[in-house]
Each structure stands twice: as C-alpha cells, then as structure tokens.
Amino acid sequence: MSDYEDSLADVKSGNTPIIPESGVSGFSLAIVIGVLAFLAGIALTGFFAVDAAVSGWSGELTGTITVQVRGMTPEEIRIGADAAEEILRSTEGLSNVTRLPQEEAEALLEPWLGMDNLPDDLPLPVLITADVTPELRADLGSLRQTLVEAVPSASLNDHGAWTDQLVAAASRIRGLAFMAFVLVILASSAVIVFAARAGLAAHRNIVEVLHLVGATDSFIAQQIGNRYLMLGLVGGSVGALAAWLATKFLAVVTGDAGGFLPAFSIDAGTAVWLLSIPILLGGLSTIAARVAVLRALRGEDRYVA
Amino acid sequence: MVTDQNSQAIVTFEDVHLTYDGVREVLRGTDFTLRPGDFRFLTGPSGAGKTSLLKLIYAAHRPTTGRVEVFGNDLLDMPSEEMPKLRRRIGVVFQEFRLLDHLTAFENVALPMRVLGVNPNSYRDDVIELLSWVGLAHRIDAPPTVLSGGEKQRVALARALVSKPDLILADEPTGNVDPVMGEKIMRLLLELNRLGTAIIVATHDLGLVRGLKQNILRLKDGKVTLHGPIPDETPAREPEGAQ
Numbered sequence: 111m112s113d114y115e116d117s118l119a120d121v122k123s124g125n126t127p128i129i130p131e132s133g134v135s136g137f138s139l140a141i142v143i144g145v146l147a148f149l150a151g152i153a154l155t156g157f158f159a160v161d162a163a164v165s166g167w168s169g170e171l172t173g174t175i176t177v178q179v180r181g182m183t184p185e186e187i188r189i190g191a192d193a194a195e196e197i198l199r200s201t202e203g204l205s206n207v208t209r210l211p212q213e214e215a216e217a218l219l220e221p222w223l224g225m226d227n228l229p230d231d232l233p234l235p236v237l238i239t240a241d242v243t244p245e246l247r248a249d250l251g252s253l254r255q256t257l258v259e260a261v262p263s264a265s266l267n268d269h270g271a272w273t274d275q276l277v278a279a280a281s282r283i284r285g286l287a288f289m290a291f292v293l294v295i296l297a298s299s300a301v302i303v304f305a306a307r308a309g310l311a312a313h314r315n316i317v318e319v320l321h322l323v324g325a326t327d328s329f330i331a332q333q334i335g336n337r338y339l340m341l342g343l344v345g346g347s348v349g350a351l352a353a354w355l356a357t358k359f360l361a362v363v364t365g366d367a368g369g370f371l372p373a374f375s376i377d378a379g380t381a382v383w384l385l386s387i388p389i390l391l392g393g394l395s396t397i398a399a400r401v402a403v404l405r406a407l408r409g410e411d412r413y414v415a
Numbered sequence: 416m417v418t419d420q421n422s423q424a425i426v427t428f429e430d431v432h433l434t435y436d437g438v439r440e441v442l443r444g445t446d447f448t449l450r451p452g453d454f455r456f457l458t459g460p461s462g463a464g465k466t467s468l469l470k471l472i473y474a475a476h477r478p479t480t481g482r483v484e485v486f487g488n489d490l491l492d493m494p495s496e497e498m499p500k501l502r503r504r505i506g507v508v509f510q511e512f513r514l515l516d517h518l519t520a521f522e523n524v525a526l527p528m529r530v531l532g533v534n535p536n537s538y539r540d541d542v543i544e545l546l547s548w549v550g551l552a553h554r555i556d557a558p559p560t561v562l563s564g565g566e567k568q569r570v571a572l573a574r575a576l577v578s579k580p581d582l583i584l585a586d587e588p589t590g591n592v593d594p595v596m597g598e599k600i601m602r603l604l605l606e607l608n609r610l611g612t613a614i615i616v617a618t619h620d621l622g623l624v625r626g627l628k629q630n631i632l633r634l635k636d637g638k639v640t641l642h643g644p645i646p647d648e649t650p651a652r653e654p655e656g657a658q
Binding site for chain 2: 125126128130315316318319320321322323324325326329408
C-alpha cells in the first residue's frame with residue numbers, strides 16, 4: 111500500500127471546533143451563567159408563588175360577604191340577626207348563608223378577655239357569611255340598602271377594600287419578581303456580549319486565518335455563537351436545577367403556611383417555566399454572541415492582517 | 416509556463432498608492448499585470464512593499480489611490496461582503512505559517528472546505544492526497560505544535576491548495592525552513608504552476624530565483640523597478656532595507 115492509501119485507512123482527525131473552548135467559554139463564565147440562571151429560577155418561582163396566592167385570595171375573599179349585626183342587648187342582636195339571615199337566604203345570588211356560632215364568636219374574644227370571663231349579657235355582634243356570585247358582588251348596593259332598612263344595626267362587608275389593597279400589593283411584588291427575572295436574563299445576555307467580544311479579541315489570530323481562507327463574518331459569528339449555545343444550555347440547566355432544588359427545600363422547610371402566605375411549591379406549570387430557562391439562556395446567548403461578533407467584525411478589514 | 420498575453424488579467428495594478436495611518440507610504444505608483452498561469456517572484460529589499468502588495472491582492476487592505484483589480488473586481492468599489500468570495504479564489508502561504516495549533520494537520524488543510532460548508536466526506540480523500548503530495552502522509556493527525564518548520568510550511572501550502580485556487584500568493588515561504596526544504600517547496604509551487612495556477616512568491620533569496628529561471632517583479636521604494644527575467648549581475652540576496 112502507498113502512503114496515501116495507508117493514510118486513508120488510518121486518519122483519526124475529525125471536526126474539532128474551529129474556535130477552541132478555552133478562552134471563550136471558560137469554566138468561570140459557565141459558573142456566572144449558572145448563578146444567573148439560578149437567580150432567574152428563584153425569581154420565576156417567586157413570581158408563580160405570589161401569582162397563585164393572589165389568585166387564591168381573590169377567589170376566596172371576593173367570593174364571600176360578611177354581615178355584622180350589632181345591638182345594645184343580646185336579644186336585640188338575635189332579632190336583628192334572624193331578620194338579616196332571612197334577607198340573605200331570600201336574596202338571589204347568595205348561597206351557603208352561615209351564622210357564626212356563639213361559641214366561635216366568643217372564641218374570637220378569648221385572647222383579650224380570657225375563657226369563662228364573658229358575662230351572659232355581653233352584646234356580642236353576630237357574623238353571618240355567605241357566598242356571592244360575581245354578578246351580585248358587582249352591585250351590592252341594593253342588598254346593603256335592604257339590609258340597613260330592615261336591620262339598622264347591620265353592616266355588610268364584601269372585603270373589597272381590603273382585598274383590593276392586598277391584591278394590589280401582591281401584584282406589585284409579582285411584577286417585581288417578573289422584572290427581576292427579565293433583568294437577570296438580560297444581564298446574562300450582557301455577560302455573553304462582553305465574553306464574546308473578549309473571546310473575539312483573544313482569538314484574533316484564528317479570526318484572521320478564517321477570513322484569509324474566505325470565511326464570512328456570519329460564519330465566524332456562528333462558530334463563536336455555537337460555543338455560547340452550549341454554555342447557555344449547560345449553565346442554564348445547572349442553574350435551573352439548583353433553583354428547583356432550592357424551592358423544594360424551601361417548601362419542605364416552610365411547609366404549609368396556612369394557605370394564606372404564598373407557598374413555595376413547584377407545580378407542573380412552574381416546572382415547565384424552569385425548564386425554559388436553559389433554552390432561553392441558550393438561545394439568547396447564541397444570538398447575543400453572534401450579534402456582538404458581527405458588530406465587531408462589520409466592515410473591518412483589521413481582522414485580515 | 417507560456418502565458419497568453421491576450422488572456423484577461425487576473426491581477427491589475429495601475430498607479431497604486433498605499434499609505435498606512437495617513438503618513439507611511441509603502442506603495443508609490445505601482446503598476447503591473449498578472450495573467451492566468453503566470454509565475455512571478457516578487458523581490459526587493461525589506462520595506463520595499465512586497466507584503467503590502469500581496470495584502471492588496473488578497474484584499475486585506477484597499478489601495479489609498481489607484482486601481483487594484485483582482486479577478487475583475489475593483490477593490491476600491493468592492494463591498495466588504497464580497498471579499499470572502501474573492502479570497503476563496505486565492506491561496507495564501509505565509510512565512511510564519513499561520514496554522515491553527517488546536518487543529519491537526521488534516522483539519523488545518525480542510526479548514527477552507529469547512530468554511531465553504533462542504534460535506535467532510537467529499538473532501539476527506541482530497542485532503543489526505545494533498546498531505547501525501549507534500550510528503551506529510553505520516554503526519555496527518557499531528558497538531559502544528561509537534562511539526563517542524565518545513566512540515567508546517569507544507570501543511571500551510573496544502574491548505575492554500577485544497578480549494579483549488581486560481582492564484583497562489585506565497586510570502587517568504589522558504590524564510591523559516593532549511594535550504595533543502597525551501598527548494599522542495601519551490602518545486603511544489605512550480606509543479607502547481609505547470610498545472611495552470613498563477614503564482615506570486617515574495618522572496619529575498621535571489622539565488623533561488625535565478626536557479627528556477629522565472630520572471631521577477633522587483634519592488635524598490637514602493638515602485639516596480641523591474642518586471643521580467645532576473646539580470647545576471649543580481650546579487651544572491653536582496654539587501655536589507657529600512658522597514
């Protein structure tokens with residue numbers, strides 16, 4: 111066999127990446143991307159936790175009304191409460207009309223007055239709750255009017271003002287969480303842009319050779335961008351996984367906070383969003399690197415020397 | 416090789432001036448023409464503008480004034496986006512090799528084909544054949560870091576040839592190799608020229624030029640002072656000039 115035939119059989123060379131890994135996608139950069147992905151994951155989980163809490167509060171609190179009946183004597187209160195309860199039960203759009211038992215009303219005062227210290231003639235207000243349809247809740251004026259006319263000491267509370275403030279505050283926190291997520295993703299892109307520029311400068315000799323053999327700027331940008339695709343995918347995956355683990359840990363540590371405070375748990379939707387982080391970072395990293403390289407190379411002959 | 420004087424020029428310089436940074440003028444009204452199949456030794460003292468002239472041909476620079484036409488493209492008017500297509504028709508060999516150290520000899524030679532997006536299966540045999548032709552069949556998987564100067568230069572030569580260019584530019588290709596290897600590289604270039612590739616070789620080594628009996632293009636102070644056969648009284652080496 112000739113040398114040529116021997117070589118045909120023995121050649122081991124493959125398609126080594128044209129842009130070497132070192133200097134472009136170093137270990138430290140992967141750590142930075144991983145940390146940013148972790149922060150993005152935590153921000154995203156916080157967003158969904160608050161979102162779920164707001165939905166719960168809105169659903170539970172805006173779906174009920176409470177009527178409070180006061181009076182000078184227990185008898186007056188009982189008569190007023192009976193009348194109010196009858197009105198509520200006969201009103202279309204209300205259901206599950208429930209009067210708070212006397213024992214529970216007394217239990218509410220227990221922290222201040224203690225057990226067995228309540229005199230029998232204490233005029234404790236009566237609380238009546240009812241589920242309300244959205245249509246009726248939108249216009250409670252006539253019901254309120256009817257109640258006040260029949261029982262002047264009755265007051266109707268639809269929790270609107272309190273719920274609205276709570277939901278508004280939670281919505282702002284939710285907005286901040288999402289903004290933090292977006293900013294962290296943008297920061298990742300900015301890091302990639304800086305790294306891509308540094309990588310381009312570090313591999314200027316390679317870029318020159320590529321230009322000499324007829325490579326277009328797009329080809330070079332693609333080669334460098336591909337390095338960052340892997341970096342974004344790997345760093346993003348590690349960061350998202352760490353965020354998932356941290357959230358699971360928080361869920362175990364905090365447990366169920368009574369259904370009122372947002373629970374740090376991961377449902378299927380949140381998990382899908384966490385999975386999107388590496389894809390998002392991979393895509394953005396590629397695009398950011400390519401754009402940075404193309405802008406650096408555009409119209410410049412200095413990379414052919 | 417006999418040149419058809421009526422064939423269209425592949426390189427034309429007309430009153431070309433090139434100034435670096437607006438102050439250092441390296442070419443001062445250079446004129447010459449290169450036709451398909453021509454072989455020229457580009458000679459002249461250091462600082463005469465040889466490398467700058469080659470850079471203009473492979474579009475690393477544009478002329479300050481004058482007309483440089485390469486394969487029918489006027490470089491002054493040519494959009495940057497078109498430059499890669501032009502460079503793909505030119506193979507360049509440098510004195511300092513310019514190989515990529517993280518790639519093997521095979522991958523360095525195959526680089527222009529990868530840049531073109533050619534399927535590796537379709538150029539694999541060509542690359543191996545080229546490396547065999549330059550005597551490096553046994554070094555195919557070796558990175559440049561373990562190759563000698565002569566071997567590196569032959570890899571660089573194979574890389575310049577793999578895309579079958581119409582023009583080869585070699586800037587001091589024997590500058591970093593021993594005389595025996597230098598002559599071997601020159602013989603390879605002459606063999607290519609006999610197959611029809613136009614070649615310009617920049618060199619100081621006038622003894623080598625005289626031995627190979629090819630026309631020269633002599634540059635001095637940025638101007639062509641001689642275009643034709645080398646005179647008998649020429650010294651063996653060009654004098655060192657100011658850079």
